[in-house]
Amino acid sequence: MASFSLFISGREADEIFEGQVHLYKHLFAFFDSLCLKWCVDQSIPNIIHSHGQPMTLHELVSTLKVPLAKVSGVHRLMRYLAHNRFFDIVRISQEDEEEKEAYALTCVSKLLVRGSDYCLAPMVDLMLDPTFSSSYQQLGKWIHDEGNQTPFAVAMGTDIWDFLSKNPKQMKYFNDATASDSQIINLALRDHGVIFEGLESIVDVAGGTGMVAKYISETFPHLKCIVFDLPQVVKNLEGTNNLSFVGGNMFQSIPKADAVLLKYILHDWDDDNCIKILKKCKDAVSSSNNKRGKIIIIDIVIDDEKQDQPEITLAKLQLDLAVIANNGKERTTEEWKKLFMEAECHQDYKISPLTGHMSLIEIYI
Incomplete structure (x- = not known):
């Protein structure tokens, strides 16, 4: 082995050293x-x-x-x-x-900084809670599992939604994290008010405690806003003149409105479930008064050319691995197109950048 090292050129040695540094960088990440x-x-x-x-x-x-x-x-x-x-x-x-x-x-x-207008500390609480991070210790077992279990289910014995419903501490982490991220969405929507023009009503599907819907209802007082989520989520939440909370299941039916908002929803589900959700959304915005409805999606587009920066791409790929724990996925432009085609709502849509790594997708029905 010692004699073999004599045949390694200086360039090859430099590549080995470079490779070692790169390996250690990620090993200790x-x-x-x-x-x-x-x-x-x-x-x-x-x-x-x-x-x-x-x-x-x-x-x-x-x-x-x-x-x-x-x-x-x-x-x-x-x-x-x-x-x-x-x-x-x-x-x-x-x-x-x-x-x-x-x-x-x-x-x-x-x-x-907790207590500030735009605080993402709850995201740290959620993602770095050992209960959630332990899922990624099971990737090897999960990838060879012939069943349809998620990495989270392999680690915890149940899916994430069932787990959250039975564990108040982690449910609070989840709700606080989604609410904190919604503050950033509100900031982004401040410069995209045009997407609400001409609408009289909108349903925020799986809208949680209504952080984004409250912003929309306050900014556009003429717009009737409905937060639609599971009954246990919206129970005891109070609305205002143009904001209401409705309990239900998005896989069964969605309240009728001019538009449906899906923010950070579709990346939590596989293609089959996303198609079911999109079809229910299409039913909800298809009205009899010949007025065009639309589905508004806030999510990641991995290969969005307008956001083509290494650091942003890395963030998108990391988020893709984050949602893999529950069999979700972040999608490329082609994967979004395929999804829309299979849901039969692909004829008229556009994709625009929204935040550093999030995109805005408008589907016109």
């Missing part, structure tokens, strides 16, 4: 998530936000009440998070002292 979880669990974004200015390491560990022996550990964790753009390391002066390094919030960590 779990630290990205675990350090992020530590940061959120310790409320560090809130601590720095409340401080009103960048915080030194000494100020941070004092607030956290960290033992002296662990100060170095906090420093190393924060250095890693700063390298991953969760914090900026800046230099500040304090009275007559020398300049010191301090941690400042970035556009990323500002999204982790």
